[in-house]
Amino acid sequence: MPGSISTAPEAPRAQAPATPHPRRWLVLAVIAISQLMVVLDATIVNIALPEAQADLGISDADRQWVVTAYTLTFGGLLLLGGRIADYWGRKRTFLVGMVGFALASAVGGLATTGELLFAARALQGAFGALLAPAALALLTVLFTEPKERAKAFAVYGAIAGGGSAVGLVLGGVLTQYIDWRWCLLVNIPIAAVALFAAIPLVPESRAHGDTRYDIPGAVVVTAGLVSLVYGFTRAAEDGWDASATIGFIAAGVVLLAAFVVIELRSSHPLLPLRILLDRNRGGAYLASTLIGAGLFGAFLFLTFYFQQTLGYTPVEAGLASLPITVGVLISAGAASQLLPRVGAKPLMVAGAALAAAAMLALTQIDVDSSFVAHLLPAQVVLGLGLGFTFVPLSSLALVGVPEHDAGAASATLNATQQIGGSLGTALLNTFFTSAVTAYLAGRIPGPTTVAQATIHGYSVAFAWGAALILVAGLATMLLIKVRKEDLATGAVHMG
CATH class of the missing domain: 4.10.860 (DNA Excision Repair, Uvrb; Chain A)
Known part of the structure; x- marks a missing residue:
């Protein structure tokens, strides 16, 4: 899911303290709450989007801005946010990001026009680009002992992985039983709890030296x-x-x-180009961008298909989307075990093939497709493909990277996922809209014709998504040459 892709940022550049912070586990709980808020926001809004579109009169062509306004500013500003956190102060950046994210959520929840909702989502992304790097940098500074750090990152990763599933269900419950606006407003109490706990608990830290941005x-x-x-x-x-x-x-x-x-x-470049010029890392970033482009749009259309074509309630739509998360959890665990044995390339190629096959299966949907016979297996296979792809990507991002570039390399991987998702969502939504218009041209309009046109649009979008994922697999085959012995397993934590 979009929300299951973690937001690993710029790593801190300061030397870690010699003695562990006495309240580090309480700080971890605070950071976990903030991470949950950011992760929830990706999937919870997807479930609310059909009702938000109808309520605010957003056109089909413009509805993708609810997703892309967030992912564009988040992905575009993530590297800068990591540097700001390092030099301005990680606690200060964390608090400002938290407050800003909550205020932007309030604006979005109270939006009276589509344009105001888009602007609020862009602000959420900008403040998220401060919040996420600061949170992970704080963890890296506070947990200096390897075993403790592994536990801390495991908690952080579990929130990143499981939070998307929580968002799907919570988004459905809030939309169905209260109002779609609460899918944004719910961030306010979450942020308030984290903020009041963070002020006395979280210690300040910053990197020293040149602070130019x-x-x-x-x-x-x-x-x-x-x-x-x-x-x-x-x-x-x-x-x-x-x-x-x-x-x-x-x-x-x-x-x-x-x-x-x-x-x-x-x-002091935002993105040192030497990071991209390595064949393996460049291939990983290209694959990450293409897979993000293929998938984010697909999730958008699944939400609309469940609610507007099959007539699912928001809660049913949220539950119906969970098989993807289940698939991700299964294959991510398997990929972690297989990566040292078989290397990154075979897993990524297999993952791309599985995900593309699942997308092609989704092109065969109809106005009354069976969930159990068609949609359930397709989503599980899609999730399996995602897990097999993203776990190796996290290792490839740091292959041969000098220590001072490690944070930028990790952040670049996550930025490419967000940026790919932004471009893909806009592109696939355009293909969908154009396909619907072309189908309706020359036909007598009516409920059945419109329904078939919409299905045709979904199929075209899923087919383009499959094509993008297949190109990602091809790029992996041609560019990735790293051997399994070269992988720095365990060096990167994507969540």
Whole structure:
């Protein structure tokens, strides 16, 4: 699930304290609460989206902004957030991120227009890009003994993995029995509990030395990604050959090229390009981006298919999405055991093949598809593919990385997942909208025709998602050359 992809950030650069902090386990509980809030927000909003769209009058072309506004700012600002946490102070950044996330959630929960909801989601992503790096950096500083650190990361990872499942069910309950707005407003009490506990418990720490930030890089890369996504959205409404579509996509490409130039010339780059130029890491980041692109959009369409086509209640839709999480948990555990024995490449190729096969199975849905016979096995296989893919990616991200680049390398992997998800959600939503429009052209409109057009749109979106995942598998086969002996197993914790 989107929420099961953890938000591992910039690692701290300061030397860890010699003696363990006496209240470190209480601090872990506080950090776990904050992580739960961030993870919940990915899946809980997905379940609420159909009702939010209807309530606020959001068009089919624009509804993807509820997802992409969050993932774009989160992914685009994640590396900068890690550096801010290191130099400005990890506790201070953690508290500011927590308060900002809660306030943004309040704005979203009280939104009266789609545009206000999109803006609130973008703010959530920006503050999440402060909160998540600060949380993980605090864990790394506080838990210095290897066995204790492993336990702390296990708790953090369990929250990341299980939180998405909780979000699916909680989102359904809140949407069905209270109001979709509470899927955002629920963050306020969670943040309040964590905030009041963090103030007396969490110690401050920061890295020393040069504290310059690559602000131009962060602004340009985020603007470039937003321009690309907006161009994809315009394509859904105006067509791919419209001047606005071409203009925004071209502007996005130019801005991303400018970002590369900025990083090459910056003395303190947001993303040191040497991290990307290694064949194995570059292949891992490319695969991560493509898989994120294929999957995030698919989750969006499954939610709408369950609720709007099959007529599931929000609670039923949340429960119906759980098989993906089950598949992830099964294969992630198996992949952790298999990785040292078979290496990353075979697992990632097998994972991509499984996930793509599941997506192709979803292209065969109809207005009355059986959950048990069709949707359940397809989702379990999709989850299995995800687990086999993401676990090796976490190891590949750090292959051959010098210690001072480890945080940036880990954060880059997570940023690529979010950015890929942003671009993929916008792109697949455009393909869906265009397919529906094309299907309806020349046909007599009516409930049955509209329902069949919608199914056709879902099938087209799932097919493109499968294609993106297959390209990720191909990139893995061609680019990943690392041997299993070279993998730094256990060096990276993705959750």
